[in-house]
Amino acid sequence: MNCYTDGKPILIKALENGVSIIGLTRGESTKFHHIEKMDKGDVLLVQFTEFTAAIKIKGNAEILSSGGDIVSGD
Amino acid sequence: MNCYTDGKPILIKALENGVSIIGLTRGESTKFHHIEKMDKGDVLLVQFTEFTAAIKIKGNAEILSSGGDIVSGD
Amino acid sequence: MNCYTDGKPILIKALENGVSIIGLTRGESTKFHHIEKMDKGDVLLVQFTEFTAAIKIKGNAEILSSGGDIVSGD
Amino acid sequence: MNCYTDGKPILIKALENGVSIIGLTRGESTKFHHIEKMDKGDVLLVQFTEFTAAIKIKGNAEILSSGGDIVSGD
Amino acid sequence: MNCYTDGKPILIKALENGVSIIGLTRGESTKFHHIEKMDKGDVLLVQFTEFTAAIKIKGNAEILSSGGDIVSGD
Amino acid sequence: MNCYTDGKPILIKALENGVSIIGLTRGESTKFHHIEKMDKGDVLLVQFTEFTAAIKIKGNAEILSSGGDIVSGD
Amino acid sequence: MNCYTDGKPILIKALENGVSIIGLTRGESTKFHHIEKMDKGDVLLVQFTEFTAAIKIKGNAEILSSGGDIVSGD
Amino acid sequence: MNCYTDGKPILIKALENGVSIIGLTRGESTKFHHIEKMDKGDVLLVQFTEFTAAIKIKGNAEILSSGGDIVSGD
Amino acid sequence: MNCYTDGKPILIKALENGVSIIGLTRGESTKFHHIEKMDKGDVLLVQFTEFTAAIKIKGNAEILSSGGDIVSGD
Amino acid sequence: MNCYTDGKPILIKALENGVSIIGLTRGESTKFHHIEKMDKGDVLLVQFTEFTAAIKIKGNAEILSSGGDIVSGD
Amino acid sequence: MNCYTDGKPILIKALENGVSIIGLTRGESTKFHHIEKMDKGDVLLVQFTEFTAAIKIKGNAEILSSGGDIVSGD
Amino acid sequence: MNCYTDGKPILIKALENGVSIIGLTRGESTKFHHIEKMDKGDVLLVQFTEFTAAIKIKGNAEILSSGGDIVSGD
Numbered sequence: 001m002n003c004y005t006d007g008k009p010i011l012i013k014a015l016e017n018g019v020s021i022i023g024l025t026r027g028e029s030t031k032f033h034h035i036e037k038m039d040k041g042d043v044l045l046v047q048f049t050e051f052t053a054a055i056k057i058k059g060n061a062e063i064l065s066s067g068g069d070i071v072s073g074d
Numbered sequence: 075m076n077c078y079t080d081g082k083p084i085l086i087k088a089l090e091n092g093v094s095i096i097g098l099t100r101g102e103s104t105k106f107h108h109i110e111k112m113d114k115g116d117v118l119l120v121q122f123t124e125f126t127a128a129i130k131i132k133g134n135a136e137i138l139s140s141g142g143d144i145v146s147g148d
Numbered sequence: 149m150n151c152y153t154d155g156k157p158i159l160i161k162a163l164e165n166g167v168s169i170i171g172l173t174r175g176e177s178t179k180f181h182h183i184e185k186m187d188k189g190d191v192l193l194v195q196f197t198e199f200t201a202a203i204k205i206k207g208n209a210e211i212l213s214s215g216g217d218i219v220s221g222d
Numbered sequence: 223m224n225c226y227t228d229g230k231p232i233l234i235k236a237l238e239n240g241v242s243i244i245g246l247t248r249g250e251s252t253k254f255h256h257i258e259k260m261d262k263g264d265v266l267l268v269q270f271t272e273f274t275a276a277i278k279i280k281g282n283a284e285i286l287s288s289g290g291d292i293v294s295g296d
Numbered sequence: 297m298n299c300y301t302d303g304k305p306i307l308i309k310a311l312e313n314g315v316s317i318i319g320l321t322r323g324e325s326t327k328f329h330h331i332e333k334m335d336k337g338d339v340l341l342v343q344f345t346e347f348t349a350a351i352k353i354k355g356n357a358e359i360l361s362s363g364g365d366i367v368s369g370d
Numbered sequence: 371m372n373c374y375t376d377g378k379p380i381l382i383k384a385l386e387n388g389v390s391i392i393g394l395t396r397g398e399s400t401k402f403h404h405i406e407k408m409d410k411g412d413v414l415l416v417q418f419t420e421f422t423a424a425i426k427i428k429g430n431a432e433i434l435s436s437g438g439d440i441v442s443g444d
Numbered sequence: 445m446n447c448y449t450d451g452k453p454i455l456i457k458a459l460e461n462g463v464s465i466i467g468l469t470r471g472e473s474t475k476f477h478h479i480e481k482m483d484k485g486d487v488l489l490v491q492f493t494e495f496t497a498a499i500k501i502k503g504n505a506e507i508l509s510s511g512g513d514i515v516s517g518d
Numbered sequence: 519m520n521c522y523t524d525g526k527p528i529l530i531k532a533l534e535n536g537v538s539i540i541g542l543t544r545g546e547s548t549k550f551h552h553i554e555k556m557d558k559g560d561v562l563l564v565q566f567t568e569f570t571a572a573i574k575i576k577g578n579a580e581i582l583s584s585g586g587d588i589v590s591g592d
Numbered sequence: 593m594n595c596y597t598d599g600k601p602i603l604i605k606a607l608e609n610g611v612s613i614i615g616l617t618r619g620e621s622t623k624f625h626h627i628e629k630m631d632k633g634d635v636l637l638v639q640f641t642e643f644t645a646a647i648k649i650k651g652n653a654e655i656l657s658s659g660g661d662i663v664s665g666d
Numbered sequence: 667m668n669c670y671t672d673g674k675p676i677l678i679k680a681l682e683n684g685v686s687i688i689g690l691t692r693g694e695s696t697k698f699h700h701i702e703k704m705d706k707g708d709v710l711l712v713q714f715t716e717f718t719a720a721i722k723i724k725g726n727a728e729i730l731s732s733g734g735d736i737v738s739g740d
Numbered sequence: 741m742n743c744y745t746d747g748k749p750i751l752i753k754a755l756e757n758g759v760s761i762i763g764l765t766r767g768e769s770t771k772f773h774h775i776e777k778m779d780k781g782d783v784l785l786v787q788f789t790e791f792t793a794a795i796k797i798k799g800n801a802e803i804l805s806s807g808g809d810i811v812s813g814d
Numbered sequence: 815m816n817c818y819t820d821g822k823p824i825l826i827k828a829l830e831n832g833v834s835i836i837g838l839t840r841g842e843s844t845k846f847h848h849i850e851k852m853d854k855g856d857v858l859l860v861q862f863t864e865f866t867a868a869i870k871i872k873g874n875a876e877i878l879s880s881g882g883d884i885v886s887g888d
Contacts, residue, residue, distance in 0.1 A: 003077040003819075003821060004077075004819070004821065004861065005077065005078070005821045006080065006820065006821030006822055007077060007078065007079045007080030007081070007082075007122075007140070007821070008080055008139070008140045008141040008821075009084060009122070009129075009139050009140070009141040010141060010823060010859065011137065011139065011141055011142050011144050013144050013146060023104065024850075026863055026865075027865060028847070028865055029847075029848070030837065030847070030848040030850070033102070033103075033104070034103070034104040036098075036104070036128070036130070038130075039132070040148060041132075041133075041134070041146055041147040041148045042130060042131065042132055042146065043130070043131040043135075043137060043144055043146035044128060044129070044130050044131075045084065045122075045128065045129040045130075045131075045137075045139065045141075046127065046128045047078070047122055047127055047128075048821075048823070048859075048861055049100055049101075049127045051100075051101060051102055052127075053860065053861055053863045053866075054850070054858060054859065054860045054861075055823075055858070055859040056850070056852075056856060056857070056858050056859075057856065057857040057858075057859075058853070058855075058856055059855075060855070061857075062144065063825065063857060063859075064141055064142030064143075064144060065141060065142070065822070065823050065825065065859065066140075066141055066821070066822045066823070066880075067822040067823040067824060067825055067859075067878055067879060067880055068825050068878030068879070068883065069142065069878075070825050070827050070857055070876065070878060072827060072855055072856065072857035073855040074854060074855045077821075079152070080154065081151060081152065081153045081154030081155070081156075081196075081214070081225075082154055082213070082214045082215040083158060083196070083203075083213050083214070083215040084215060085211065085213065085215055085216050085218050087218050087220060097178065107176070107177075107178070108177070108178040110172075110178070110202070110204070112204075113206070114222060115206075115207075115208070115220055115221040115222045116204060116205065116206055116220065117204070117205040117209075117211060117218055117220035118202060118203070118204050118205075119158065119196075119202065119203040119204075119205075119211075119213065119215075120201065120202045121152065121196055121201055121202075123174055123201045125174075125175060125176055126201075136218065138215055138216030138217075138218060139215060139216070140214075140215055143216065151225040152225075153225065153226070154228060155225060155226065155227045155228030155229070155230075155270075155288075156228055156287070156288045156289040157232060157270070157277075157287050157288070157289040158289060159285065159287065159289055159290050159292050161292050161294060171252065181250070181251075181252070182251070182252040184246075184252070184276070184278070186278075187280070188296060189280075189281075189282070189294055189295040189296045190278060190279065190280055190294065191278070191279040191283075191285060191292055191294035192276060192277070192278050192279075193232065193270075193276065193277040193278075193279075193285075193287065193289070194275070194276045195226070195270055195275055195276075197248055197275045199248075199249060199250055200275075210292070212289055212290030212291075212292060213289060213290070214288075214289055217290065227300070228302065229299060229300065229301045229302030229303070229304075229344075229362075230302055230304075230361070230362045230363040231306060231344070231351075231361050231362070231363040232363060233359065233361065233363055233364050233366050235366050235368060245326065255324070255325075255326070256325070256326040258320075258326070258350070258352070260352075261354070262370060263354075263355075263356070263368055263369040263370045264352060264353065264354055264368065265352070265353040265357075265359060265366055265368035266350060266351070266352050266353075267306065267344075267350065267351040267352075267353075267359075267361065267363070268349065268350045269300065269344055269349055269350075271322055271349045273322075273323060273324055274349075284366070286363055286364030286365075286366060287363060287364070288362075288363055291364065299373040300373075301373065301374070302376060303373060303374065303375045303376030303377070303378075303418075303436070304376055304435070304436045304437040305380060305418070305425075305435050305436070305437040306437060307433065307435065307437055307438050307440050309440050309442060319400065329398070329399075329400070330399070330400040332394075332400070332424070332426070334426075335428070336444060337428075337429075337430075337442055337443040337444045338426060338427065338428055338442065339426070339427040339431075339433060339440055339442035340424060340425070340426050340427075341380065341418075341424065341425040341426075341427075341433075341435065341437075342423070342424045343374070343418055343423055343424075345396055345423045347396075347397060347398055348423075358440070360437055360438030360439075360440060361437060361438070362436075362437055365438065375448070376450065377447060377448065377449045377450030377451070377452075377492075377510070378450055378509070378510045378511040379454060379492070379499075379509050379510070379511040380511060381507065381509065381511055381512050381514050383514050383516060393474065403472070403473075403474070404473070404474040406468075406474070406498070406500070408500075409502070410518060411502075411503075411504075411516055411517040411518045412500060412501065412502055412516065413500070413501040413505075413507060413514055413516035414498060414499070414500050414501075415454065415498065415499040415500075415501075415507075415509065415511075416497070416498045417448070417492055417497055417498075419470055419497045421470075421471060421472055422497075432514070434511055434512030434513075434514060435511060435512070436510075436511055439512065447521040448521075449521065449522070450524065451521060451522065451523045451524030451525070451526075451566075451584070452524055452583070452584045452585040453528060453566070453573075453583050453584070453585040454585060455581065455583065455585055455586050455588050457588050457590060467548065477546070477547075477548070478547070478548040480542075480548070480572070480574070482574075483576070484592060485576075485577075485578070485590055485591040485592045486574060486575065486576050486590065487574070487575040487579075487581060487588055487590035488572060488573070488574050488575075489528065489566075489572065489573040489574075489575075489581075489583065489585070490571070490572045491522070491566055491571055491572075493544055493545075493571045495544075495545060495546055496571075506588065508585055508586030508587075508588060509585060509586070510584075510585055513586065523596070524598065525595060525596065525597045525598030525599070525600075525640075525658070525669075526598055526657070526658045526659040527602060527640070527647075527657050527658070527659040528659060529655065529657065529659055529660050529662050531662050531664060541622065551620070551621075551622070552621070552622040554616075554622070554646070554648070556648075557650070558666060559650075559651075559652070559664055559665040559666045560648060560649065560650050560664065561648070561649040561653075561655060561662055561664035562646060562647070562648050562649075563602065563640075563646065563647040563648075563649075563655075563657065563659070564645065564646045565596065565640055565645055565646075567618055567645045569618075569619060569620055570645075580662065582659055582660030582661075582662060583659060583660070584658075584659055587660065595669040596669075597669065597670070598672060599669060599670065599671045599672030599673070599674075599714075599732070600672055600731070600732045600733040601676060601714070601721075601731050601732070601733040602733060603729065603731065603733055603734050603736050605736050605738060615696065625694070625695075625696070626695070626696040628690075628696070628720070628722070630722075631724070632740060633724075633725075633726070633738055633739040633740045634722060634723065634724055634738065635722070635723040635727075635729060635736055635738035636720060636721070636722050636723075637676065637714075637720065637721040637722075637723075637729075637731065637733070638719070638720045639670070639714055639719055639720075641692055641693075641719045643692075643693065643694055644719075654736065656733055656734030656735075656736060657733055657734070658732075658733055661734065671743075671744070672746065673743060673744065673745045673746030673747070673748075673788075673806070673817075674746055674805070674806045674807040675750060675788070675795075675805050675806070675807040676807060677803065677805065677807055677808050677810050679810050679812060689770065699768070699769075699770070700769070700770040702764075702770070702794070702796070704796075705798070706814060707798075707799075707800070707812055707813040707814045708796060708797065708798055708812065709796070709797040709801075709803060709810055709812035710794060710795070710796050710797075711750065711788075711794065711795040711796075711797075711803075711805065711807075712793065712794045713744065713788055713793055713794075715766055715793045717766075717767065717768055718793075728810065730807055730808030730809075730810060731807060731808070732806075732807055735808065743817040744817075745817065745818070746820060747817060747818065747819045747820030747821070747822075747862075747880070748820055748879070748880045748881040749824060749862070749869075749879050749880070749881040750881060751877065751879065751881055751882050751884050753884050753886060763844065773842070773843075773844070774843070774844040776838075776844070776868070776870070778870075779872070780888060781872075781873075781874070781886055781887040781888045782870060782871065782872055782886065783870070783871040783875075783877060783884055783886035784868060784869070784870050784871075785824065785862075785868065785869040785870075785871075785877075785879065785881075786867065786868045787818070787862055787867055787868075789840055789867045791840075791841060791842055792867075802884065804881055804882030804883075804884060805881060805882070806880075806881055809882065
């Protein structure tokens with residue numbers, strides 16, 4: 001069974017151009033496997049998967065999730 | 075069992091013409107697999123699937139989900 | 149097991165003639181597979197299925213769902 | 223297991239003669255498979271099944287469901 | 297597994313003589329399979345089954361269910 | 371697994387002599403399979419079973435259930 | 445699996461001597477299979493089982509259950 | 519799986535000497551299989567088991583359970 | 593599966609020296625299988641097991657459980 | 667499946683030197699299998715396991731658990 | 741199935757240098773298997789595992805968990 | 815089934831440059847297997863996995879989780 005997620009999406013809204021959403025691999029070694037570049041106003045809905053166990057956000061963004069809400073960036 | 079979703083739809087309403095809903099693939103590489111163009115007022119109900127683990131929204135839209143509600147666009 | 153839905157119906161009420169409810173396919177490619185035309189006042193109760201992972205609504209309609217409530221159209 | 227329904231009935235009360243409750247098929251093609259005609263005051267309790275994934279209501283009726291309550295018709 | 301119901305009974309009380317509770321079949325075709333006639337004051341507790349996916353009530357009756365409460369008849 | 375019941379008993383208290391609790395069969399045909407006669411003040415705790423999918427109550431009785439509470443009789 | 449009960453006991457307290465707790469069989473025919481006589485003040489904790497799908501209480505008793513609370517007797 | 523209990527203990531406190539806690543058998547015939555004598559102030563924590571489907575309490579005792587709380591005895 | 597307990601500990605605090613916590617066997621016959629003597633102030637956290645279906649407490653003790661809280665002893 | 671615990675830790679804080687946390691064995695005989703000595707201020711997080719079905723605490727300690735909170739010692 | 745935890749992390753924040761987080765083994769014998777030294781301000785998120793059934797904290801730390809919150813140290 | 819997580823992400827926001835998020839291995843020995851360096855304002859969403867059973871945070875960061883919220887650093 002696949003239950004890496006409770007099925008509720010993580011929402012990320014870029015509040016400036018050039019926000020990076022970086023997927024890190026699940027598994028014995030942790031590596032970048034995808035970088036999604038976002039423009040100001042873009043929204044990304046994501047979830048943890050069998051390939052992604054960590055997500056890094058660089059730049060000013062609003063983040064909503066079932067684990068809590070936070071704003072990234074200075 | 076399918077745990078990609080809690081079964082509650084994600085609702086996206088375009089607030090302007092030309093809003094793009096972009097499905098990104100689940101799996102070892104993350105690629106665009108579908109772009110849905112929306113006119114002003116259109117509503118799309120979507121869910122994560124065995125093929126889609128991320129959804130990017132470009133343009134001004136209202137988004138309702140079990141993970142939180144947000145407005146995309148400037 | 150089939151759990152694409154939490155079993156709660158999505159309700160769509162057409163607020164004008166000619167509202168279109170468009171079913172999009174689940175799977176590797178996303179295509180239209182059904183268009184349901186609605187007259188003013190008609191109500192459609194729908195759910196996600198093994199064939200339908202997205203539903204597009206064009207025209208003025210009231211939408212109630214376990215993911216949230218919204219009105220489509222201008 | 224059956225996940226087409228959360229087991230809570232959908233209730234439809236006809237508020238005029240000639241209300242139509244139309245069952246649409248689940249599956250690769252979506253077709254009418256049953257039309258139930260209702261007289262004023264009749265109540266129908268229904269659920270989604272392995273054969274029915276959408277229900278269309280034409281005419282003035284009160285609809286109660288675990289997804290929300292609505293009145294069809296003008 | 298049989299989960300056509302959440303296990304909570306549907307209660308129907310006839311408010312006049314001659315109320316009809318009509319069971320409609322589950323399956324590819326939808327047909328009447330049982331009509332239960334009720335006298336004023338009678339109460340029927342029912343549930344959806346592997347044979348019954350819809351229940352029609354004709355005449356003045358009070359209906360209580362986990363999907364909502366309604367009164368049939370004019 | 372047994373999903374005919376949520377495990378909560380249905381309670382029926384006769385408010386007069388001669389109240390009838392009538393069990394109707396589950397299955398392709400619906401027939402009486404048991405009539406329980408109750409004297410005033412008697413209480414019956416019942417549940418739906420693999421043999422009983424409907425229960426009819428004739429006479430003045432108080433009914434408590436997880437689907438709602440009602441009084442039968444005029 | 446055995447889930448005739450939600451695991452919460454039914455409590456019955458005799459408020460007079462000679463209260464009868466009568467177990468009725470589950471199955472195609474419904475018959476008495478046990479009568480428990482209670483003296484005033486006695487408490488019985490019971491549950492539905494694979495053999496008992498109905499319990500009849502004759503005489504003045506206080507009944508607590510997850511389906512509701514009631515007093516039997518006149 | 520074990521569904522005889524919701525895992526919450528039934529607590530019985532003897533409020534006088536000589537309180538009897540009587541276990542009755544589960545199964546086709548219902549018989550005493552154990553009598554536990556309690557002195558004033560003793561507390562017994564019990565649960566329904568694969569052998570015990572009813573528990574009778576004679577004498578003055580305080581009973582706490584997930585089905586409700588009651589005091590036995592006159 | 594082992595679900596004799598909801599996983600929440602039963603807490604027993606001795607309020608005097610010599611409190612006895614007596615484990616009674618699960619099974620066809622009910623016998624003492626362990627006596628734990630407690631000094632004043634000692635706390636015991638216990639649960640029902642595949643060997644223990646009843647626990648008797650003699651002496652003055654405070655008892656906390658998911659079934660309710662009680663003080664044993666006079 | 668493991669049902670010895672609801673997964674919530676039991677927290678024990680020693681309020682004096684020399685508090686003893688004593689693990690008692692699950693199984694047909696109940697014996698000490700581990701004694702953990704704690705200094706003042708130490709905190710131990712523990713859970714029931716396939717080897718431990720009872721935990722005895724001697725000395726002055728604060729105990730937090732999903733079954734309730736208590737202070738051991740005089 | 742692995743359910744030693746409810747999936748909610750235990751959070752430990754060192755309030756001084758030299759706080760020790762000591763993992764104790766699950767199994768027939770209970771032994772230290774890891775000591776994690778923490779500097780002031782460090783936070784550790786941990787969970788019970790198939791190897792760790794107890795965690796001892798020495799030194800001044802703030803502990804948050806689904807079983808309760810406590811501060812270790814004098 | 816995967817019970818390492820309840821599916822809710824742990825969110826960590828660096829409040830200064832050089833915050834370290836250190837993954838420690840699950841298993842018989844506990845070792846560092848990954849260090850993620852974060853700049854001020856970066857947000858990391860993480861979960862426990864089959865490889866990671868502890869996460870250490872060094873430096874000033876805001877941490878949100880279903881087990882509680884805390885700020886690391888002095």
